[in-house]
Amino acid sequence: MLVATAVPVERDAVAGALGVLSLESDTSVLGTAGRAHPFRPSGTTAHGGSRGAAGLGESSAADRGGSSVADHGGSGAADRGGSGVADHGRSGVADRGGVLGLQVIVAGVGSALAAASTASALTAAALQGTPYDLVVSAGIGGGFQPDAPVGSLVVADEIVAADLGAETEDGFLPVTELGFGTVRHQPPGELVRRVADATGARAGAVLTVSTVTGTAARAAVLRERHPTALAEAMEGFGVAEAAVAQGVPVLEVRAISNPVGPRDRAAWRIPDALAALTEGFGKLVPVLESWNRHDS
Numbered sequence: 415m416l417v418a419t420a421v422p423v424e425r426d427a428v429a430g431a432l433g434v435l436s437l438e439s440d441t442s443v444l445g446t447a448g449r450a451h452p453f454r455p456s457g458t459t460a461h462g463g464s465r466g467a468a469g470l471g472e473s474s475a476a477d478r479g480g481s482s483v484a485d486h487g488g489s490g491a492a493d494r495g496g497s498g499v500a501d502h503g504r505s506g507v508a509d510r511g512g513v514l515g516l517q518v519i520v521a522g523v524g525s526a527l528a529a530a531s532t533a534s535a536l537t538a539a540a541l542q543g544t545p546y547d548l549v550v551s552a553g554i555g556g557g558f559q560p561d562a563p564v565g566s567l568v569v570a571d572e573i574v575a576a577d578l579g580a581e582t583e584d585g586f587l588p589v590t591e592l593g594f595g596t597v598r599h600q601p602p603g604e605l606v607r608r609v610a611d612a613t614g615a616r617a618g619a620v621l622t623v624s625t626v627t628g629t630a631a632r633a634a635v636l637r638e639r640h641p642t643a644l645a646e647a648m649e650g651f652g653v654a655e656a657a658v659a660q661g662v663p664v665l666e667v668r669a670i671s672n673p674v675g676p677r678d679r680a681a682w683r684i685p686d687a688l689a690a691l692t693e694g695f696g697k698l699v700p701v702l703e704s705w706n707r708h709d710s
């Protein structure tokens with residue numbers, strides 16, 4: 415299983431639940447607006463490699479093969495020669511030898527970077543002869559109120575590109591109505607049901623947007639267009655496109671950090687959401703272990 419998160423604190427929240435190696439996190443990343451790329455230091459790649467960062471203990475596709483559940487304890491940031499602070503932007507959290515053949519990556523913020531990072535990780539694994547059988551887009555997100563309260567968990571029964579299309583005098587047209595592309599991906603229904611049962615997550619559409627909703631009017635428009643939408647975030651559709659292109663099923667799990675609506679940074683509850691993400695992923699493990707991708 416490949417879990418694609420956007421930022422290091424999300425990776426750590428997931429990796430902590432799964433008991434896989436994680437690097438020290440930068441808890442300030444979600445507040446560092448205005449920098450060119452607040453989430454990843456220069457010289458690093460999206461999938462665990464680190465260009466020109468010798469000695470930082472980079473976990474590249476090539477060295478993922480040696481990591482397993484058994485060596486969690488022995489391969490922490492410290493003994494890989496790394497300073498967690500220095501390399502917190504790297505994405506490699508490797509445990510491809512475990513029961514779930516698991517890797518948690520920081521795929522970056524936004525659909526394009528998330529797609530590119532996910533595609534790289536999938537391709538690297540396939541070339542090594544150890545393809546993933548499931549991709550999960552995971553992280554925090556905005557919740558449509560009152561259905562997805564802050565601190566709750568949402569699992570996508572549809573992953574929808576909500577603003578991929580054209581604006582016209584008569585309203586928004588999705589790319590599908592322009593005659594190309596796709597705007598939705600459907601995770602396996604049975605798996606969604608099992609995840610919802612095990613974690614208490616609400617199942618509904620999760621929208622992928624390029625612009626975070628910041629007004630009540632925009633929230634209402636999105637909800638009108640997508641009545642089953644529970645949450646919005648910025649990566650799910652990109653991750654799904656990459657997974658589906660390689661024939662791998664995809665899930666999206668979002669912990670709600672803020673309401674979708676008028677911009678109000680004071681209303682953000684990132685630690686609560688990260689805690690919900692950790693708790694949710696802890697409960698998810700048995701589901702994923704017992705799930706057979708041919709179930710549906």
Ligand SMILES: O=C(O)c1cccc(C(=O)CC[C@H]2O[C@@H](n3cnc4c(=O)[nH]cnc43)[C@H](O)[C@@H]2O)c1
Nearest residue numbers: 420523554555556626627646647648649672674677
């Ligand atoms: O400055 C703001 O008003 C603002 C509001 C929401 C999110 C941001 C971010 O920069 C975080 C983007 C990051 O977090 C996910 N996320 C969390 N909440 C939302 C949301 O309401 N709408 C869309 N994305 C959200 C997203 O997936 C990114 O990874 C700034």
